[in-house]
Amino acid sequence: MDRTHVAACWEANAETWTQHARAGYDLYRDALNTPVFLANLPPIAGLRGLDIGCGEGGNTRKLAERGARITAIDIAPTFIRHGREAEAQAPLGITYLESDGTALPFADESFDFATAFMSLMDMHRQDLGIAEAARVLKPGGFLQFSILHPCFAPPNRKVLREGDGTVTGLLISEYFSDPAGAVEVWRFGAVPEHERAASAPFRVPVFHKTLSEWVAFIVAAGLVIEHMAEPRIDPETAAREPYLADTLMAPLFLHIRARKPAGA
Ligand SMILES: C[S@@+](CC[C@H](N)C(=O)[O-])C[C@H]1O[C@@H](n2cnc3c(N)ncnc32)[C@H](O)[C@@H]1O
Known part of the structure; x- marks a missing residue:
């Protein structure tokens, strides 16, 4: 798939994704993935940052609220429209642009840092996505990104639950498969029944890569890994959102921060 x-x-996907994400149905993002990502983010106040694959901009705004001057790009124009509308209603100084993360419209060394929340894995060429992020970073700048965990969330991850929802295990397979853009159909798990009838599920092209392939992309881009995280819920969140308990069995997400050497 190109x-x-x-x-x-x-x-x-963009219209329903925006409505459902803003309604709080992306539980994994809101209760686990973004809080851990932000907890591990170095100070960014006053820095110039690029958010790659920003979607409707919920995470982008959290970066801007930390005092960074953010440019945000996404390949889908409807996401960019929603981001701009949110910016018009409550300005944070974010510039939203429709653009392809594998061919960024910025000069080399334009940004102090870049983020990509769950977007690099969805690109048709993740190697170019990482190489482009590295190109537009200033020497000494960093790229922090989250992806589906290549090892524990390959194309087939099934959460085994009992009737009451208790997670009893995981079935994981197809680690070495290359779906090459095969479309997966799904919804956010927290979408209520009445909303399911009113909206189509997402259709997401999948471009799985193995862990060693991801590391090879980072190395080829000249970046140096300095931090990794594999978020899992804490006991309080487990009590509040038992649906996320699969992350206690094996992580669903992988976070990596990699830096462009200062002398690059
Ligand atoms: C799982 S969503 C994540 C959205 C957002 N970062 C968030 O955390 O809510 C993946 C995003 O990547 C975007 N995307 C996919 N391929 C892209 C590409 N080549 N360039 C830019 N964005 C892309 C999609 O349009 C979508 O908004």
Whole structure:
């Protein structure tokens, strides 16, 4: 699947994704993934940052609220429209641009840091996504990104639950498969029944890569890994959101921060 088809899939997802994410149905993002990502983010106040694959901009705004001057890009125009509308209602100084993360419209060494919340894995060429992020970073700048965990969330991860929802195990397979953009159909797990009837599920092209392939992309881009995280819920969150208990069995997400050497 090429860039055009990926963009078309995400554009078709964007309206419902925005509504459902803003309604709080992306539980993994809101209760686990973003809080851990932000807890591990170095200070960014006053820095110029790029948020790659920003979606509707919920995470982008959290970066701006920390005092960074943010440019945010996404391949789907409807996401960019929603980001701009939010910016018009409550300005944070964010510039939203429709753009492809594998061919960024910025000069070399334009940004102090870059983030990519759960977007690099959705690109049709993750190697180019990382290389482009590295290119636009200033020497000494960092890229921090989250992805589905390559080892524990390959194309097939099934959470085994009992009737009351208790997680009893995971079935994980297809680690070495290359779906090459095969479309997965799903919704956020917390979407209530009445909203399911009113909206189509997401259609997401999948481009799984193994852990060693991800590391090879980072190395080829000239970046140096300095931090990794594998978020799991704490006991309080487990009590509040038992649906996320699969992350106690094996992580769903992998976070990496990699830096462009100062002398690069
Ligand atoms: C799982 S969503 C994450 C959205 C957002 N970062 C968040 O955390 O809510 C993945 C995003 O990557 C975007 N995306 C996919 N391929 C892209 C590409 N080549 N360039 C830019 N964005 C892309 C999609 O449009 C979508 O908004």
